Amino acid sequence: MAEKIAFLGLGSMGAAMAANLLKAGFPLTVYNRTASKAEPLRQQGATVAATPAEAVREATVVFTMVTDDKALEELTIGSEGFLPALPQGAIHASCSTVAPDTNRRLAEAHQQHGSTLVASPVFGKPDVAQAGKLWVGSSGPTEARQRLEPLQAAFGQGTYAFGDDAGAASVAKLCGNFLLGTVIEGMAEALTLAEKAGLDRVAFYEMLTSTLFNNPIYKSYGKLIAERHYQPVGAPPAIIRKDMNLVVQEAYKQGVPMPFANIIRDQLTATVALNKQDVDWASFAERVAQGAGL
Template sequence: MSKIAFLGLGRMGEAMATNLLKAGHALTVYNRTPEKADALKQQGARVATSPAEAVREAEFVFSMVTDDHALTELTTGPDGILSDLPANAIHASCSTVAPETNRQLAAQHATHGSYLVAVPVFGKPDAAAAAKLWLAVAGPAEARERIKPILAALGQGTQDFGDDPGAANVVKLCGNFMLGAAIEAMAEAFTLGQKSGIPRQQMYEFFTSTLFNSPVYKGYGKLIAEEHYQPVGAPPSIIRKDLKLMLNEGRERVVPLPFANIIFDRLSATMARNDENIDWASFAQRVSDDAGVDNYK
């Protein structure tokens, strides 16, 4: 049993924290909105009033927050993680942030005598609840090895991307872009089929049982075929933020990313409609809009 702190209890964070608790670890949790910790408290977690208090005795710290600013503030701000984190403790940074953000925070951890390991995850909240996430891991070799048994409680597999903590975040940004590209491709294909007299559902069933028989095409394809984008895995604003990070990385590395720009623009148009209480894959409806298809739900 390890002493673990979990900071950030949105739908993903709460599900991941619950699985750590189920695995028998001593868990302390913190969330800026305290009420979100109630369910975990009832299951035996201790609730802290600040990040510093939460990590005071921790061997491992997990953070799952919205963006780079939130992670930086949580780590280095007043009453942040580095205020009271014990030496040799490991901070598993699970948020989708810029690669450089985790590199900079890893350097501050090293100065402090602790470690940061980037552990961005792939999967929706239901996959997190079922401990079926896929995890990308990068950071100091010693810390990666020590945290490996803890990560087993969270997902169905991990992939090691080496010593550079930014590497795992590059993988995460690329993965989210690839999901977006698949959504755009299916939306265009299903819409063309529909306007040619072929039902969207028939297109979906054929492709996902033959050439594209995979979880991504089956899961997101069902939403696109039915044009029903509930429940919300992630809202458009969150993934738009990720695509912006992807485009920034492309500029930094001098890599043209024309498809990423298309997806970013689709998400921007979706946000402009104030469609937040809907899954981010709903940007596929913009394809229907452009094609004059007005029977979507």
């Protein structure tokens, strides 16, 4: 069937994903709490709704991409949430980075309503989203996941299924973000030690990422750390600190010691406390440099 799509949440990631759905030819209705952020999409052919309920009223699929668990729950089942207006049989693709249990709770609410939630978190920065090259995780009922795949292909280069549990893809997303944090911390410590010992940190970074660590993650985040210049902003420190809180909470729930996760969260907490906002979250690497007197 021809899908009618609603996209709710038009930050830097959501706007790019929505634009790629439009480019792929899908009819699209969009909503954002700050209405001005929807104007570029209106100019590209999207219909702009005044409320979440209006946005989803005729939708067969609704994508959400918002800041945190509270925002997602308010948008979905809050006093002005969209769920009561969502047609039965529709799919909610939950793209936000949230706790696994949040998507599980919302999946239960959808089941009672006669709709379905599929966790659909994405990996990649805004420029990757604009290029339609995100990596997508997916978990939820099989039929719903399969229906989403042609839509996810509009903004992603690959979708990976993690089964029927609505929380599973969220676990994968948190684990992935944790690993990115370990790359940043590890590169920061290595480059700081190299510089303190008299090496040129940029030259050392170039050697590392041309040999042992020749991959996009070490190259992109490593460049920021080597040059100690943390722009453009892929995600600000406060957003990823939230993610690391979720990692630590899930680790506690599952009984998994994760000392590195606590280190990364503490580094991000210090960065946020210093009111560092207009910088990429990789700027927490500066806490390592400062601790070494650089």
